Amino acid sequence: MSNQSFWKNGAIRSAKEVARTAVFVAAAIGAQYALSAVPFVEVVSLLFICYAFVFGVVRGTVAAVAFALLRQLLFGFYPVVLILYLIYFSMLAVVFGLLPRWCKWTGWKLLLIASLLAAVCAACFTMTDNLLTPWYYGYTPKAAQMYFNASIPFLVGQTVCVCVSVAILFVPLTKALFFVKKA
Secondary structure: OOHHHHHHHOOOOOHHHHHHHHHHHHHHHHHHHHOOOOOOOOOHHHHHHHHHHHHOHHHHHHHHHHHHHHHHHHHOOOHHHHHHHHHHHHHHHHHHHHHHHHOOOOHHHHHHHHHHHHHHHHHHHHHHHHHHHHHHHOOOHHHHHHHHHHHHHHHHHHHHHHHHHHHHHHHHHHHHHHHHHHO
16 A cells, blocks of 8 residues: 555545544543542543544554553653553554444443453453563562562452443443544
């Protein structure tokens, strides 16, 4: 695919789309910052799930990369966090960007699938961190096991939070984003 056809046919067609993505990334950064002191509360995943569901894989992935990089500039550079966020939020963009193609259900069935997928993705986030952090920092096997054990409350708390927040807010947020998309 040539560069010209990419711009014409696919991902980014106008400055309006770039601005929409920038506003979304700013909202995600703001939400993360505002709730960073509250343990186990994580709404950024919910925002990315809804954004990717409405705008698709490519736009969701662009927003995920922009979010991961901008977060490093604002909160400090941590290579493990950058890698983890690039993996996780891109995974959310792919899974939930393709969900409308895979799943033709609507109503409560779609909400159930979205909530369960969100819970699985949130658990994958912590498990990826449990592999990546000890490897990056060269933990001993015992230290890696302690890191894993210490992460279990976060795994449970964030997974439950993401599952419940998607169950409650997926429908209103996607409706609002569909409205934005049409505008």
